[in-house]
Amino acid sequence: MLSSTVISRPSDQYRNRRDRVKTKLKMAANVPVILDNGYTIPVIGLGTWKSEPGQVEQAVKDAIDAGYRHIDCAHVYLNEKEIGKALKAKFEEGNVKREDMFITSKLWCTFHRPDLVEGAIKVTLENLGLGYLDLYLMHWPQAFKEGDDLIPTDADGKLIVSNVDYVGTWKTMETLVEKGLTRSIGVSNFNKKQMDRLLEAAKIKPAMFQIEVHPYLNQQLLIDYCRTHDIAVTAYSPLGSLDRPWAKPGDPNLLEEPKIKSIAEKYGKSVAQVLIRYAIDRGLIVIPKSVTKSRIVENFNVFDFQLTLEDVKEIGSLECKGRLCTLGDTHHPYYPFHDEY
Numbered sequence: 379m380l381s382s383t384v385i386s387r388p389s390d391q392y393r394n395r396r397d398r399v400k401t402k403l404k405m406a407a408n409v410p411v412i413l414d415n416g417y418t419i420p421v422i423g424l425g426t427w428k429s430e431p432g433q434v435e436q437a438v439k440d441a442i443d444a445g446y447r448h449i450d451c452a453h454v455y456l457n458e459k460e461i462g463k464a465l466k467a468k469f470e471e472g473n474v475k476r477e478d479m480f481i482t483s484k485l486w487c488t489f490h491r492p493d494l495v496e497g498a499i500k501v502t503l504e505n506l507g508l509g510y511l512d513l514y515l516m517h518w519p520q521a522f523k524e525g526d527d528l529i530p531t532d533a534d535g536k537l538i539v540s541n542v543d544y545v546g547t548w549k550t551m552e553t554l555v556e557k558g559l560t561r562s563i564g565v566s567n568f569n570k571k572q573m574d575r576l577l578e579a580a581k582i583k584p585a586m587f588q589i590e591v592h593p594y595l596n597q598q599l600l601i602d603y604c605r606t607h608d609i610a611v612t613a614y615s616p617l618g619s620l621d622r623p624w625a626k627p628g629d630p631n632l633l634e635e636p637k638i639k640s641i642a643e644k645y646g647k648s649v650a651q652v653l654i655r656y657a658i659d660r661g662l663i664v665i666p667k668s669v670t671k672s673r674i675v676e677n678f679n680v681f682d683f684q685l686t687l688e689d690v691k692e693i694g695s696l697e698c699k700g701r702l703c704t705l706g707d708t709h710h711p712y713y714p715f716h717d718e719y
């Protein structure tokens with residue numbers, strides 16, 4: 379009887395070994411950052427805001443194939459079901475397991491009332507097809523009127539706010555960790571005073587602070603603050619969020635900045651790759667968004683060069699308080715961006 383053992387040709391064996399080494403190198407490059415609670419997070423994640431439901435499934439699959447093990451999601455991006463489909467397909471293929479992935483999602487502003495928080499994470503878990511999240515962030519400190527409308531407005535189109543205190547929301551998020559629904563919790567878009575107030579009340583310290591960071595808004599003061607408190611920082615909109623819905627023709631474009639272009643030329647890399655390194659070399663986690671396979675691959679291919687201190691300073695000189703993302707009514711009592719930082 380013929381043996382059922384498949385004997386591979388030497389060239390196949392070589393190719394397999396070479397592929398394995400390549401994969402190992404790729405994984406070793408996506409060096410995880412250790413959070414203060416002991417969990418680790420891969421330094422690059424795939425952003426998914428504005429990734430259309432019809433595109434995001436393939437984008438997440440492409441990202442996982444390229445070596446990404448970290449996906450940044452949010453209920454308000456309205457695409458978590460499709461991301462869940464991609465994760466399921468990849469887990470079923472067997473090359474990647476749930477525990478290899480770091481999945482973040484965010485509590486939206488209409489679910490801040492303590493009795494709504496657990497239901498909100500459960501909807502996200504159901505949509506993503508997961509039993510737990512790695513990280514659940516309070517998306518913004520401001521609460522909006524509870525209900526089906528994610529951006530509730532009155533007859534004049536004015537946002538309807540809710541007076542729920544983010545500290546009460548945080549106390550309920552702490553129970554999500556105790557219940558095993560998420561491993562870590564954190565916040566996004568807070569200012570320093572809000573962070574101080576949260577830290578004073580917190581039983582579980584935020585493991586992560588997700589904020590807008592790029593050369594037009596380098597956030598040095600908030601980053602220093604987090605370093606003092608051992609809170610990791612994730613940089614969002616690292617490429618300048620050109621596809622943000624409110625972008626206007628003629629707005630400054632980071633991808634066209636001559637200073638960054640010349641640094642990119644020096645290393646033979648793209649401007650996007652330099653912008654991603656700008657975050658990594660400042661000790662940040664970074665979540666560039668793309669639905670384009672070649673860019674998804676490009677954005678991950680940043681582990682064969684490093685910026686010098688001079689490069690970082692030169693890029694940092696583009697700082698111009700150029701904030702790209704704000705939310706809602708500036709009169710909201712918890713609107714975060716009136717203070718210097």
Ligand SMILES: NC(=O)C1=CN([C@@H]2O[C@H](COP(=O)(O)OP(=O)(O)OC[C@H]3O[C@@H](n4cnc5c(N)ncnc54)[C@H](OP(=O)(O)O)[C@@H]3O)[C@@H](O)[C@H]2O)C=CC1
Pocket residue numbers: 424425426427428450451517566567588589613614615616617618619620621622633648650651665666667668669670673674676677703
């Ligand atoms: N916590 C919060 O409040 C916020 C969190 N975020 C998170 O951060 C993520 C990233 O930020 P985001 O605002 O989306 O913007 P990014 O700065 O990541 O920019 C995304 C844009 O850059 C394009 N792009 C991606 N890669 C390249 C490349 N290599 N060369 C040229 N263009 C490129 C994308 O195009 P294309 O997709 O067509 O390839 C898209 O138009 C979000 O998706 C979200 O997950 C963002 C905002 C707020």
Ligand SMILES: O=C1CO[C@H](CO)[C@@H](O)[C@@H]1O
Pocket residue numbers: 427452517703704705
């Ligand atoms: O993640 C986000 C994308 O942009 C939205 C509109 O400002 C924000 O609400 C949110 O922070």
